[in-house]
Amino acid sequence: MIKSLKFLFVGIIFGIVLVKSEAVSWYRIYEMFKFESFHMYGIIGSAVTTGVLLLLLSKQLKLKNIEDSLMRVPKKDNGLIRYIIGGTIFGLGWALSGACPGPMYILIGTGAFSVIIVILAALLGTFVYGILKNKLPH
C-alpha cells in the first residue's frame, strides 16, 4: 500500500504538470504541427535536454536505484520499419484526436468524459496490433 502511494503521487504530479503545460490540449498539438508556436517544442526540447543531463550524470556518479542496482533505462530493440511505420500511424492518431496515451487519462480528470471513447478505441487498436503482431514487418 505504502509502496503504491509513491506511484500515485508521481501520477498526480504528472497529471498536474501536463494540464498546467497545456500539453493535454488538442489545440496545442494542432498548433505544434502547424509550426505556429514554440510552446510544445520548448516543453519536449527542455524535457529531453534535462533528461539527457540527468541520465548522463547518474551514469557518471554510478547512482543506484531503490533496489540498490545501477539506474537503468530499458533498451529498445533494434529495427527500422516498426518504428517508422508504427510511429507514423501513432502520429496520424495523435494529431487527429489531439491526445497521446498520457493525456488521454489526464483529460478524464478535467471532466472531458468523451475522451473515454478515444481510450476504448485505443484499447481496440492495441488489441488488433496484438492479433496482427506476427504478420506485420518489424
Next chain:
Amino acid sequence: MQSILEPWPWYICGPLIAIIMFVLIYFGKTFGMSSNLRTLCAIGGAGKKVKFFDFDWKAQRWNLTIVLGAIIGGYIAHFYLSTPTNINLNPETVKTLSSLGFENAGQSLLPTELYSWDAMLSIKGLAILIIGGFLVGFGTRYAGGCTSGHAITGLSSLQLPSLIAVIGFFLGGLIMIHLLFPLIFG
C-alpha cells in the same frame, strides 16, 4: 499564487517531465504510458485469445497506479489550479481553425466540435474519435512506445530507435494536419 494559477511556461514543465521520468527510473521502473493499454487488454482477458497479452499483468499495477494518479492530478490542476482555463494560441492558428469550422479555438482544452456530447452523437464526430484513438493504440504498440517512452525516455537515453519513432510521430502528425485535415474538415 497567481503564477501557479496561470499556465506554466515550457521551461518549467519540460524539466519537471524529465524529473518524473528520472524518479520512475530511480524507483526501478520506466516512464511509459502506452504500456497501460496493453495491460488493460490483458486484464480484460485478451491473453486467453492472443499470446501478446498473455503476461503477468499484476507486475504492471504500479503503472496503473500512475494512471489513477494522473486522473486525480488532471482534476486538481483543472478545477483548483487553473484560472483561466483558456489556451493562449497563436492568432494565426485560431484563424486557420475557424476556416476549418472550429469556432472559439482555445476557449477550452478540447474543441467542442469534436469532444462535446453533440459531436459524439454525430456519425462523423464519433468516427473521428474512434479512428484517432484506434490509430494511437495500434501505432504506439507497433512502434513500441509513445511520447513518454520514445520522445522523453528514449531520446533522453540517446537511443536511435526512439529517434526514428519520433520522426514517425511527426511525419504522421504533419500528414494529418496539412494533408488530411483540409479533406476531413474543409
